[in-house]
Amino acid sequence: MKIFITGGTTGIGWSLAKEYLEDDHIVGICGRDLSRIETGALEKFKNLKTYKVDVTNREELIAAVDEFSEGSLDLMIASAGRSVGSKTKEPDFVASRDVININVLGVLNTFEAALKNMLPNKKGHLAAVASVAGMVGLPGASSYSASKAAVLKLCESYSMDLKSFNIDVTCIAPGFVDTPLTQKNDHGMPWLMSSEKAAKKIRKALDRKKVLFVFPWQMKTVMFILERLPRWMYRAFMQMPIANYSK
Incomplete structure (x- = not known):
């Protein structure tokens, strides 16, 4: 298979890349660094192709995916993303815009680039890494929850x-996975899982x-329980002292 993974240089994206590379699939990854x-x-993975691309740059991403795919792409995984890290009550609008741009517009750009190669062939598989944080509005993580x-x-x-175009779509919503992003968190992370296991x-x-x-x-x-609570009850519960803010 030909597989392209955005945000594939570290974390879940890189662990997924290795999963497929070890089974001799052709994998393209991109990242800003x-x-x-x-x-x-x-040297180890001869089927690995790398691209220096920012997913918020639509034209750059489309060009990279076109070069990798050569008109045929089996699986696109949108794994690029960012979080805020510290949970604060006061919104950081600069960081929030960056979160939305990468986590939402980046996925749109990724899917657009993939579909350009999948639709003519009427086959393919799109996947995006979201988060359980997208199931509710978490305190201190407004832009991250909204983006996911x-x-x-x-x-x-x-x-x-x-x-109808024979294209499958999968959304992945992990809990806490040990990645460079989550390592910036300054709060507890129950059921933390390695990126390899994830x-x-x-x-x-x-x-x-x-x-x-x-x-x-x-x-x-x-999250299933929290998502289904009456919203007044959810808000009251999440505003109890267990909510952890850095300030």
């Missing part, structure tokens, strides 16, 4: 719209063409 790629990776909620609903709509679970979900995959099961259960 290629120096972050694991040392020796280019957008990705969840975008994928849900596309899963229906693109069915990648194996995600690959199984992609193989099964699941429309939505939420994991781990403990976090899925908690």
Whole structure:
């Protein structure tokens, strides 16, 4: 298969890339800083192609995906994303715009680039890494929750719209995964999982063409309950002292 992964230089994206490369698939990855790629990776994986691309740059991303695909692409995984890190009550609008640009517009750009190569062939698979944070509005994480909620609903709509073109769509909503992004968090991270373990679970979900995959099961259960609480009850619960802010 030909697989392209945005945000593929570190974290979940890189762990997924290795999953597929080890089975001899052709994998293209992109990121803003290629120096972050694991040392020796280019020598070890002959089917790996790298592109220095910012997903918010639509033209740059489309050009990279076109060059990699050469008219044929089996799987696109939109893994590029960012979070705010510190949870604060006062919104950081500069950081929030960056979060929205990367997490939402970056996914749109990624899917557009992929579909340019998939639609003519009437086959392919789109996937995006969202988060359980998109299932509710988390205190101190307004832009992150909003961005991931957008990705969840975008994928849900596309899963229906693109069915007639024989294109599958999967949205991945992980809990806490140990990546350079989550390592910046200054709060507790229950059920933290390694990116390698997460990648194996995600690959199984992609193989099964699941429309939505939420994991781990403990976090899925908690978020399922919180999502379905009356909103006044949810807000009262989340504003109790257990909510952890840096200021």
